[in-house]
Amino acid sequence: MAKELKDLTxxxxxxxxxxxxxxxxxDLAEQSAVRGCMVIKPYGYAIWEKMQRRLDDxxxxxxxxxxxxxxxxxxxxxxxxxxxxxxxxxxxxxxTHYRLKTDPEGKGVIVDPEAKLEEELIIRPTSETIIWNTFxxxxxxYRDLPLLINQWCNVFRWEMRTRLFLRTAEFLWQEGHxxxxxxxxxxxxxxxxxxxxxxxAEKCMAIPVVKGVKTANERFAGALxxxxxxxxxxxxKALQSGTSxxxxxxxxxxxxxxxxxxxxxxxxxxATSWGVSTRLMGALIMTHSDDNGLVLPPALAPIQVVIxxxxxxxxxxxxxxxxxxxxxxxxxxxxxxxxxxxxxxxxPGFKFADYELKGVPVRLVLGPKDIENGTIEVMRRxxxxxxxxxxxxxxxxxxxxxxxxxxNIYDKALKLRESKTYKVxxxxxxxxxxxxxxxxxxxxxxxxxxxxxIKELTKATIRCIPMGCEDExxxxxxxxxxxHRRVIFARNY
Amino acid sequence: MAKELKDLTxxxxxxxxxxxxxxxxxDLAEQSAVRGCMVIKPYGYAIWEKMQRRLDDxxxxxxxxxxxxxxxxxxxxxxxxxxxxxxxxxxxxxxTHYRLKTDPEGKGVIVDPEAKLEEELIIRPTSETIIWNTFxxxxxxYRDLPLLINQWCNVFRWEMRTRLFLRTAEFLWQEGHxxxxxxxxxxxxxxxxxxxxxxxAEKCMAIPVVKGVKTANERFAGALxxxxxxxxxxxxKALQSGTSxxxxxxxxxxxxxxxxxxxxxxxxxxATSWGVSTRLMGALIMTHSDDNGLVLPPALAPIQVVIxxxxxxxxxxxxxxxxxxxxxxxxxxxxxxxxxxxxxxxxPGFKFADYELKGVPVRLVLGPKDIENGTIEVMRRxxxxxxxxxxxxxxxxxxxxxxxxxxNIYDKALKLRESKTYKVxxxxxxxxxxxxxxxxxxxxxxxxxxxxxIKELTKATIRCIPMGCEDExxxxxxxxxxxHRRVIFARNY
Numbered sequence: 001m002a003k004e005l006k007d008l009t010x011x012x013x014x015x016x017x018x019x020x021x022x023x024x025x026x027d028l029a030e031q032s033a034v035r036g037c038m039v040i041k042p043y044g045y046a047i048w049e050k051m052q053r054r055l056d057d058x059x060x061x062x063x064x065x066x067x068x069x070x071x072x073x074x075x076x077x078x079x080x081x082x083x084x085x086x087x088x089x090x091x092x093x094x095x096t097h098y099r100l101k102t103d104p105e106g107k108g109v110i111v112d113p114e115a116k117l118e119e120e121l122i123i124r125p126t127s128e129t130i131i132w133n134t135f136x137x138x139x140x141x142y143r144d145l146p147l148l149i150n151q152w153c154n155v156f157r158w159e160m161r162t163r164l165f166l167r168t169a170e171f172l173w174q175e176g177h178x179x180x181x182x183x184x185x186x187x188x189x190x191x192x193x194x195x196x197x198x199x200x201a202e203k204c205m206a207i208p209v210v211k212g213v214k215t216a217n218e219r220f221a222g223a224l225x226x227x228x229x230x231x232x233x234x235x236x237k238a239l240q241s242g243t244s245x246x247x248x249x250x251x252x253x254x255x256x257x258x259x260x261x262x263x264x265x266x267x268x269x270x271a272t273s274w275g276v277s278t279r280l281m282g283a284l285i286m287t288h289s290d291d292n293g294l295v296l297p298p299a300l301a302p303i304q305v306v307i308x309x310x311x312x313x314x315x316x317x318x319x320x321x322x323x324x325x326x327x328x329x330x331x332x333x334x335x336x337x338x339x340x341x342x343x344x345x346x347x348p349g350f351k352f353a354d355y356e357l358k359g360v361p362v363r364l365v366l367g368p369k370d371i372e373n374g375t376i377e378v379m380r381r382x383x384x385x386x387x388x389x390x391x392x393x394x395x396x397x398x399x400x401x402x403x404x405x406x407x408n409i410y411d412k413a414l415k416l417r418e419s420k421t422y423k424v425x426x427x428x429x430x431x432x433x434x435x436x437x438x439x440x441x442x443x444x445x446x447x448x449x450x451x452x453x454i455k456e457l458t459k460a461t462i463r464c465i466p467m468g469c470e471d472e473x474x475x476x477x478x479x480x481x482x483x484h485r486r487v488i489f490a491r492n493y
Numbered sequence: 494m495a496k497e498l499k500d501l502t503x504x505x506x507x508x509x510x511x512x513x514x515x516x517x518x519x520d521l522a523e524q525s526a527v528r529g530c531m532v533i534k535p536y537g538y539a540i541w542e543k544m545q546r547r548l549d550d551x552x553x554x555x556x557x558x559x560x561x562x563x564x565x566x567x568x569x570x571x572x573x574x575x576x577x578x579x580x581x582x583x584x585x586x587x588x589t590h591y592r593l594k595t596d597p598e599g600k601g602v603i604v605d606p607e608a609k610l611e612e613e614l615i616i617r618p619t620s621e622t623i624i625w626n627t628f629x630x631x632x633x634x635y636r637d638l639p640l641l642i643n644q645w646c647n648v649f650r651w652e653m654r655t656r657l658f659l660r661t662a663e664f665l666w667q668e669g670h671x672x673x674x675x676x677x678x679x680x681x682x683x684x685x686x687x688x689x690x691x692x693x694a695e696k697c698m699a700i701p702v703v704k705g706v707k708t709a710n711e712r713f714a715g716a717l718x719x720x721x722x723x724x725x726x727x728x729x730k731a732l733q734s735g736t737s738x739x740x741x742x743x744x745x746x747x748x749x750x751x752x753x754x755x756x757x758x759x760x761x762x763x764a765t766s767w768g769v770s771t772r773l774m775g776a777l778i779m780t781h782s783d784d785n786g787l788v789l790p791p792a793l794a795p796i797q798v799v800i801x802x803x804x805x806x807x808x809x810x811x812x813x814x815x816x817x818x819x820x821x822x823x824x825x826x827x828x829x830x831x832x833x834x835x836x837x838x839x840x841p842g843f844k845f846a847d848y849e850l851k852g853v854p855v856r857l858v859l860g861p862k863d864i865e866n867g868t869i870e871v872m873r874r875x876x877x878x879x880x881x882x883x884x885x886x887x888x889x890x891x892x893x894x895x896x897x898x899x900x901n902i903y904d905k906a907l908k909l910r911e912s913k914t915y916k917v918x919x920x921x922x923x924x925x926x927x928x929x930x931x932x933x934x935x936x937x938x939x940x941x942x943x944x945x946x947i948k949e950l951t952k953a954t955i956r957c958i959p960m961g962c963e964d965e966x967x968x969x970x971x972x973x974x975x976x977h978r979r980v981i982f983a984r985n986y
Contacts, residue, residue: 034563039627042558067538070530071647071663079602089593094604096589098651100582109572111587134532154564158591170564
């Protein structure tokens with residue numbers, strides 16, 4: 001592991017390679033034998049579980065209930081919403097048969113040609129269609145609304161170019177699907193869920209995000225409005241970290257979901273959907289980590305504190321063991337996850353490098369000298385600062401330090417984003433700036449045509465029209481046509 | 494809902510229909526538009542989540558870590574273990590294409606014939622193959638062992654005859670996969686996990702189970718030994734509720750997973766796998782429920798206590814609201830999930846029937862008379878007994894009652910099983926008894942031939958060779974050949 005760390009590419013040398021290596025070296029995930037599908041390793045999965053648990057609690061506090069819908073979707077369902085099928089047909093995994101058999105010609109096991117399905121089934125790329133087909137039977141009257149459903153599951157999109165966590169054919173996610181009596185209520189729910197995502201990103205993942213609205217061109221296939229949270233990675237590129245969609249009555253109409261309103265009138269139901277995925281793992285890694293490995297926010301670290309003993313004899317180790325035991329117990333009582341690593345088969349230097357690579361927020365080191373002096377060595381992963389502090393009251397110190405680290409890495413990421421966010425008004429400046437990375441706030445004439453032209457010329461996309469910003473009259477930097485607001489351009493993951 | 498309850502078929506009239514109706518009426522699950530795939534509704538999913546959480550904690554206490562492996566498995570992987578492919582090839586969902594396209598002849602969306610996969614992919618029916626292919630890179634030396642991995646996921650088996658929860662094409666489960674340096678250690682792990690399943694079934698689900706070993710004929714495809722827990726449903730039929738397999742070196746050999754042992758010798762790794770699924774929901778429903786609906790063990794009930802007010806005026810309701818608020822708060826403080834249903838749009842009688850149908854363990858009813866008398870009405874779902882008890886200290890009473898209900902439904906199920914377990918020695922008695930249901934402890938000559946003959950003649954299978962029973966010399970009831978132990982015969986789900 002120590003060797004592996006030494007081999008980690010530096011961010012400044014090749015940011016993309018640094019990321020790819022780090023995901024594997026830190027035991028988060030690896031490629032599988034199946035094209036584009038990853039294996040999420042125990043350490044990576046433990047982080048994902050913490051994210052799930054926290055989000056799930058947040059959803060449930062708003063009245064959302066979990067349920068489970070089928071993995072497979074009849075091909076005809078996908079076609080019922082015109083934009084939706086356009087968006088997903090090109091990357092579908094299609095099930096056509098339901099049996100294998102032994103090849104009569106001795107070529108091993110083959111697909112049984114007699115077991116062909118009448119209608120092909122698609123592995124869900126997202127579940128709007130199968131869920132709205134189900135909602136038809138659940139919703140009869142306004143009394144059944146709002147219906148607030150979420151599912152945690154796997155989805156599949158046949159991506160051509162994949163990267164661990166960031167873009168994989170199969171990924172894990174949650175998808176929320178809600179049904180409402182009015183457009184206003186659905187729209188408000190879509191915004192509420194976006195706010196939950198933003199809160200989660202900022203408070204739990206320590207990632208500052210910009211909340212905004214997607215342009216028509218970047219909207220979810222089948223949505224009237226897509227809300228997004230956009231984060232900036234250390235290389236200045238954007239990463240879309242969560243989306244929430246106001247679907248209008250599109251899916252209700254496609255699947256004939258009507259309800260009787262309070263005035264006894266029949267109307268189609270209004271819908272939202274919203275999701276975050278294992279992609280967030282990519283955002284987490286790329287926002288905070290450094291050339292020594294992962295940097296994890298304490299709120300999501302599977303191990304928050306590691307304690308390493310320094311000793312030359314088993315007597316010394318026994319003394320240290322005895323001193324450490326109550327610290328472990330006290331930290332656990334406070335809900336802090338702590339590991340005491342007194343394994344004898346690895347040197348301290350190896351352990352240090354390994355826990356740095358894994359992003360453990362706080363490391364405590366205790367040796368005979370410390371015991372003599374009544375001190376303990378504390379290293380914080382975010383700044384790599386070491387300090388000798390009083391042994392007594394170390395639990396308070398650590399608890400406080402964890403909070404400080406959580407706040408510090410958020411601030412650091414925010415400062416980076418601020419330092420790489422630019423107001424640009426001319427096409428010349430835009431072209432120069434986009435090569436250097438960052439978010440560019442620039443005027444835009446509001447047309448898809450211009451948006452696509454800029455993308456073609458610079459690989460920059462409109463990440464979002466930021467929410468809560470004032471209107472500002474200006475001129476589109478490319479076309480010179482009137483612009484009423486600045487939007488965020490960036491290259492993105 | 495009250496009407497729906499009235500319509501519930503009685504167990505005595507048609508047990509099978511009673512089950513099918515109850516699953517739907519109690520809002521646990523329903524058929525989906527996809528053949529054999531169910532929708533797990535929020536109330537059913539909430540129970541499953543409680544089961545997951547508890548099992549997951551139990552696994553983690555033994556050092557098991559969660560991870561995630563791909564949904565899709567290359568066809569060739571399945572073939573690498575000879576028994577395994579025989580067991581699963583006949584019911585595989587096969588992915589052959591990765592794209593849809595618009596039909597040039599205008600027939601809507603079709604499978605793109607140009608997007609055919611070189612090698613077909615199978616939706617996992619179980620993950621031994623893909624996991625052991627991954628383990629090859631994770632295991633080099635005895636220091637990497639034991640490797641204790643679990644995943645929570647969906648699996649797919651193209652079952653021809655499906656029933657909600659009991660047998661569905663797609664189901665949710667956990668599958669544990671462990672790797673060990675010795676046969677003894679692997680065998681011990683397989684038994685340890687079976688004991689965890691038995692503990693969970695008995696303490697949490699309140700279902701008594703028999704622990705046993707499967708016959709060769711009933712073994713998991715690829716295992717050397719399959720351990721099982723078998724439960725008896727109210728109709729006397731058996732339901733296999735969890736299995737744990739000692740896989741020997743079969744998968745290590747198929748996927749070439751070797752390790753260097755302490756003596757520097759290269760050897761194949763020893764394996765186990767073990768799983769329980771949403772099938773347990775079927776066991777839970779069929780073990781405890783009655784003609785009024787679900788009976789849930791308090792340990793798994795999403796709502797443990799419901800409080801219903803009886804009132805004629807809004808003043809009365811306000812008085813009751815005020816009396817109930819501290820009870821709700823106190824119960825929640827004790828970790829008891831409680832719902833105060835003062836919704837105005839449903840009559841008390843409707844609420845009573847609904848919460849009975851949903852299996853809420855304890856119902857409290859408070860009206861003006863109770864307040865006058867300083868009492869509150871308590872109804873326990875398991876016995877349907879109503880009692881008026883002192884209002885003061887009701888929290889203690891309820892907490893104690895929940896424990897009592899948990900114990901009582903277990904005892905009831907155990908008594909039923911005992912009353913329907915028979916020792917039988919002759920073929921004549923066996924034939925008569927098997928028609929009446931129940932577990933039959935009978936001598937067996939140990940051959941698959943006899944086992945299959947008995948199944949053919951009576952539809953009874955050997956559920957298991959019970960563990961911890963004494964050897965007993967006898968004669969096989971069908972063939973008259975020597976038998977050394979009694980085994981359990983039963984018809985089964």
